[in-house]
Amino acid sequence: MNLIVATVALLAGIFVWWLAARRLTTRSWERQGSFDGRDAAGMGARPAPARMGLWVFMGVATSFFALFITAYLMRMSPHLVQDVALRDWRPIAEPGILWFNTVVLVLSSVAMQLASVAMRREQVEPARSGLIVGGALALAFLVGQWFAWQQLQAAGYYAAGNPANAFFYVLTGLHGLHLLGGLVVWGRTVSRLSRGSAGPGTLRLSVELCTVYWHYLLVVWLVLFGLLMIT
Amino acid sequence: MSYVAIADQHVHLHDPQTFITKYVWSQDHKVIAIQYMVTAMAIGLVAIGLSVIMRLQLGFPGTFNFINPSNYYQFVTMHGMIMVIYLLTALFLGGFGNYLIPLMCGARDMVFPYLNMVSYWVYLLAVLVLVASFFVPGGPTGAGWTLYPPQAILAGTPGADWGITLMLVSLVIFIIGFTMGGLNYVVTVLQARCRGMTLMRMPLSVWGIFTATILALLAFPALLVSAIMMSLDNHLGTSFFMPAIMSLGDPTEHSGGSPLLFQHLFWFFGHPEVYIVALPAFGIVSDLISIHARRHIFGYRMMVWAILAIGVLSFVVWAHHMYVSGMNPYFGFFFATTTLIIAIPTAIKVYNWVLTLWRGDVHLTIPMLFAIGFVFTFINGGLTGLFLGNVTVDVPLSDTFFVVAHFHMVMGVSPVLVVCGAIYHWYPKMTGRMANEALGRLHFWLTFIGTYAIFLPMHYLGILGLPRRYFAMGDTYFVPDSVQSMNAAISIASLFVAAAQLIFLFNLVWSLKYGKPAGGNPWRATSLEWQTPETPPRHGNWGPELPVVYRWAYEYGAPGNKEDFVPQNQPPDGHTAVALGHRRNV
Numbered sequence: 114m115n116l117i118v119a120t121v122a123l124l125a126g127i128f129v130w131w132l133a134a135r136r137l138t139t140r141s142w143e144r145q146g147s148f149d150g151r152d153a154a155g156m157g158a159r160p161a162p163a164r165m166g167l168w169v170f171m172g173v174a175t176s177f178f179a180l181f182i183t184a185y186l187m188r189m190s191p192h193l194v195q196d197v198a199l200r201d202w203r204p205i206a207e208p209g210i211l212w213f214n215t216v217v218l219v220l221s222s223v224a225m226q227l228a229s230v231a232m233r234r235e236q237v238e239p240a241r242s243g244l245i246v247g248g249a250l251a252l253a254f255l256v257g258q259w260f261a262w263q264q265l266q267a268a269g270y271y272a273a274g275n276p277a278n279a280f281f282y283v284l285t286g287l288h289g290l291h292l293l294g295g296l297v298v299w300g301r302t303v304s305r306l307s308r309g310s311a312g313p314g315t316l317r318l319s320v321e322l323c324t325v326y327w328h329y330l331l332v333v334w335l336v337l338f339g340l341l342m343i344t
Numbered sequence: 345m346s347y348v349a350i351a352d353q354h355v356h357l358h359d360p361q362t363f364i365t366k367y368v369w370s371q372d373h374k375v376i377a378i379q380y381m382v383t384a385m386a387i388g389l390v391a392i393g394l395s396v397i398m399r400l401q402l403g404f405p406g407t408f409n410f411i412n413p414s415n416y417y418q419f420v421t422m423h424g425m426i427m428v429i430y431l432l433t434a435l436f437l438g439g440f441g442n443y444l445i446p447l448m449c450g451a452r453d454m455v456f457p458y459l460n461m462v463s464y465w466v467y468l469l470a471v472l473v474l475v476a477s478f479f480v481p482g483g484p485t486g487a488g489w490t491l492y493p494p495q496a497i498l499a500g501t502p503g504a505d506w507g508i509t510l511m512l513v514s515l516v517i518f519i520i521g522f523t524m525g526g527l528n529y530v531v532t533v534l535q536a537r538c539r540g541m542t543l544m545r546m547p548l549s550v551w552g553i554f555t556a557t558i559l560a561l562l563a564f565p566a567l568l569v570s571a572i573m574m575s576l577d578n579h580l581g582t583s584f585f586m587p588a589i590m591s592l593g594d595p596t597e598h599s600g601g602s603p604l605l606f607q608h609l610f611w612f613f614g615h616p617e618v619y620i621v622a623l624p625a626f627g628i629v630s631d632l633i634s635i636h637a638r639r640h641i642f643g644y645r646m647m648v649w650a651i652l653a654i655g656v657l658s659f660v661v662w663a664h665h666m667y668v669s670g671m672n673p674y675f676g677f678f679f680a681t682t683t684l685i686i687a688i689p690t691a692i693k694v695y696n697w698v699l700t701l702w703r704g705d706v707h708l709t710i711p712m713l714f715a716i717g718f719v720f721t722f723i724n725g726g727l728t729g730l731f732l733g734n735v736t737v738d739v740p741l742s743d744t745f746f747v748v749a750h751f752h753m754v755m756g757v758s759p760v761l762v763v764c765g766a767i768y769h770w771y772p773k774m775t776g777r778m779a780n781e782a783l784g785r786l787h788f789w790l791t792f793i794g795t796y797a798i799f800l801p802m803h804y805l806g807i808l809g810l811p812r813r814y815f816a817m818g819d820t821y822f823v824p825d826s827v828q829s830m831n832a833a834i835s836i837a838s839l840f841v842a843a844a845q846l847i848f849l850f851n852l853v854w855s856l857k858y859g860k861p862a863g864g865n866p867w868r869a870t871s872l873e874w875q876t877p878e879t880p881p882r883h884g885n886w887g888p889e890l891p892v893v894y895r896w897a898y899e900y901g902a903p904g905n906k907e908d909f910v911p912q913n914q915p916p917d918g919h920t921a922v923a924l925g926h927r928r929n930v
Binding site for chain 1: 455456523526530534535536543558569576599601602608609644645648660
């Protein structure tokens, strides 16, 4: 449980620091009247609500994955079972396709980043291409993950067989679900961009937030991948 | 400046057109709040009914044939789960969070109104799935609200066929719905406050709800993780939590799983959950006490810091629920220490409430009665918490009625008293009418005295060693006969308390039509929700111009004023023109 405590401490730390930057020491009872610079500072410059919403959501997802990883490490830990004969953790031979999938996901993130940069330069066409390539690569990643599952099944690694197998399916599955959710938003963004059905500011924000979320899921995947490999 | 652009924009105001979009598929935070409250109270009534049935069994064993050991456990489980999650969490965050955050922060609505609407309907779905489990073969789960494996999913536990599956599914749905709502509450507080409403000018209600929402967003994933893993153990035969075990004489397919792992995950959610319920109560009660004592809250900054400190500490105390679980004993030392440290910020809050009352102009209105009742009850429950926080004292008291008494006092009765006080307090704003005074007082005294009649004797039963969760005691040498008389007395008291809640509901309905018209600001309060142009506030809350805030929310009894309070949005003399001019330049 150390890991999750550390994660939550980190998130809480960021939060409290962020609040503290908003002058939690103000003596509100002395400060009446109109607003001056200090009140304005207390208000802070505000990012778009959607951006803030995404960051908060990523905080929630971080807590979620950190808890799963904690459970994974605790279940794997040799301290869990004192009797060596009873230890039941049998590492799996990870299919090689995972390396290929990882590269695909990295490329997907790169394409999204390029789209985001293009949007900032107001080049809509290249941005659209980048966005579509990024999404397509993410889909390819999901298909690749599906193949990895198939290969494991074929090799006899069933979920019920061993906790190592079960964790593999659960962790990859949940990461895939998050990516799938991202693809829904991605689909909306692509259609908006194609039809031009929103202002340039909104479009730029949508593409940017997709990119942020893609990078986030890439980082989550790299962490999970590393952890799955060390068994 | 971007923040004015957000707060002032009319684009997202999605004006409702028809009855359906206005009251059913509504995106208005006030309607959603009331939907949350009504749903939570409806399912809460079920939970009260279940507790009455439990008390009938304990008070008069053998009298009622329809209660058997199996459904007794189901009642215990559902009572706990509904009260903690589907009633209190939903009512405080979904109900009061939705109603108060935009109004108190001076916003027109939540920042993501559509998501907010979806959040309610997902919550309703979770409640319906939960209710459905009463009607499936085998009934709801009887695993206890903690749902400990291995017994939760083994044959022989009531509801092992369908009940536990529906319970876990319902929790997962609830958490998804809550996450949607929670994102809204946090982002609204951070992004949509009106001009001049700095964080340190927010009423403490908003601080409490805000911090509790952050806790919930970080802690509910732990429940989600354990629900997912337990479902897999149940349906796919994995062994996350399930050890090698015999079930009804046959070996199961599980081996090597760790029930202790589940307990860690569950309580990593479970303990913050206590504060998810308590922090909004702390915040709201601070406002009630200040308003009805006509005095500024004592130590506002300390109150805010204490809320934050409690929030952070609540994540490092979870294993004090597990002293007897067989975990490493050294953990117990660590967790006892952190648990006792929480007493410091909590005591700061209690002192500040008492010091706010001290030499205040105390008006014993109904909300004030409930607020004072809360302070009493919370101190009571907090003191027994000191007993249970210490490993050596906890071990003999573990799983006795002492524990039942403790947590009902501290996170059952206390928050419910605040819920009632808060409903009486904001009822005039929600409906435009005052709740009936006489019925309200009757409700308070019956509830307050009744709950003490229920839970004070339980401490004594617990010290005697009476175990909790038992269907019947049978002949046990250390249980004297007098215990039975006391149990009967407790059960009779519980009937009165349950009946009192019916008076409360009747009052709420009756006053809708026959209550005294309230006017916009019947309590003469300073915070923004009382300064709306209409009561109840219309869609968009504020008319054409958003309010501008010049001071904190606790300007009561200020010298040199005609009234004894100054609303947050009242411009100081001579500053009006400047403020408006400033506004135009933005």
